Amino acid sequence: MRQTAFQDAYPDDLSHCYGCGKNNEHGHQLKSYWANDSQDAEVSDLSATTCAKFTPAQYHTALPGFVYGGLLASLIDCHGTASASAIATRQARRVMTSTPALRFVTAALKVNYLAPTPIGVELAITGSFIEVKPKKVVVKVTIFANDTQCAEGEVIAVLMPETMSGS
Amino acid sequence: MRQTAFQDAYPDDLSHCYGCGKNNEHGHQLKSYWANDSQDAEVSDLSATTCAKFTPAQYHTALPGFVYGGLLASLIDCHGTASASAIATRQARRVMTSTPALRFVTAALKVNYLAPTPIGVELAITGSFIEVKPKKVVVKVTIFANDTQCAEGEVIAVLMPETMSGS
Numbered sequence: 274m275r276q277t278a279f280q281d282a283y284p285d286d287l288s289h290c291y292g293c294g295k296n297n298e299h300g301h302q303l304k305s306y307w308a309n310d311s312q313d314a315e316v317s318d319l320s321a322t323t324c325a326k327f328t329p330a331q332y333h334t335a336l337p338g339f340v341y342g343g344l345l346a347s348l349i350d351c352h353g354t355a356s357a358s359a360i361a362t363r364q365a366r367r368v369m370t371s372t373p374a375l376r377f378v379t380a381a382l383k384v385n386y387l388a389p390t391p392i393g394v395e396l397a398i399t400g401s402f403i404e405v406k407p408k409k410v411v412v413k414v415t416i417f418a419n420d421t422q423c424a425e426g427e428v429i430a431v432l433m434p435e436t437m438s439g440s
Numbered sequence: 441m442r443q444t445a446f447q448d449a450y451p452d453d454l455s456h457c458y459g460c461g462k463n464n465e466h467g468h469q470l471k472s473y474w475a476n477d478s479q480d481a482e483v484s485d486l487s488a489t490t491c492a493k494f495t496p497a498q499y500h501t502a503l504p505g506f507v508y509g510g511l512l513a514s515l516i517d518c519h520g521t522a523s524a525s526a527i528a529t530r531q532a533r534r535v536m537t538s539t540p541a542l543r544f545v546t547a548a549l550k551v552n553y554l555a556p557t558p559i560g561v562e563l564a565i566t567g568s569f570i571e572v573k574p575k576k577v578v579v580k581v582t583i584f585a586n587d588t589q590c591a592e593g594e595v596i597a598v599l600m601p602e603t604m605s606g607s
Binding site: 287298333334342351378379384385 | 456458459461466467499501508509510545546547549551552553600
């Protein structure tokens with residue numbers, strides 16, 4: 274059965290993110306999932322990985338022919354926080370649609386740009402977990418274009434403070 | 441006399457960046473300048489600083505009321521590479537419109553998100569220099585909303601490789 278994207282399970286009032294919110298019609302609407310072999314992994318299995326795909330628009334350019342770095346940072350950020358939410362929810366033995374949602378925000382982001390990212394190519398984004406605690410998850414994210422790794426990132430995600438919730 | 445933005449001095453074929461290119465009608469068109477007291481600084485003065493302002497759109501949201509982190513990363517990235525270009529050009533005792541342009545790209549980006557960034561507020565972005573070499577410049581970038589520092593970043597910018605130039 275096709276998974277529901279992590280972001281599509283966020284409550285409506287937490288689904289406005291420009292990078293990945295299903296309710297942001299202007300945004301990228303990134304969709305993150307468990308990798309196939311991680312979909313049914315044990316709760317305690319921190320080797321589980323996540324994946325997403327994204328094809329930048331022609332105007333998401335840095336120099337002609339290449340994707341601008343800010344977009345790659347955005348994809349890493351949103352895939353990282355979504356992956357954090359997914360594994361924290363799994364570790365809490367809950368499902369993503371349960372409430373209150375365990376929504377994560379970014380405390381720190383690092384990106385290394387390893388190779389120019391060609392535009393017009395579907396990017397493959399993967400997430401793996403460096404550290405998982407109930408209120409803090411560190412996610413390693415990679416971006417490949419075809420067989421070339423273009424970027425690697427690290428997202429330090431923290432459980433969303435109540436002061437950021439509108440509800 | 442009002443300065444020309446660093447990005448507006450880039451050659452036309454290097455002005456398509458989604459974050460800051462004057463020729464990208466879809467993009468953010470960030471404009472970076474020398475801070476007033478740095479406009480006429482000595483070539484060797486590495487305490488010179490740069491500045492930019494940007495008001496995110498309402499749809500550049502993370503959670504309702506707050507700016508999404510990917511945009512802040514983009515602003516830090518583009519202000520960093522533009523500042524790198526400006527100081528490298530100054531150190532080469534050239535003007536920004538001289539050719540070939542000393543255009544920099546990002547090798548690595550770090551962002552610490554220090555406080556939620558309110559939407560609807562003009563952001564003040566500043567750049568200062570940690571390291572300046574002809575082919576590598578490290579720029580520290582801060583973002584303030586009103587009097588609150590919301591983010592700090594570091595951009596490791598490297599002189600654009602000829603393989604990325606379309607010319």
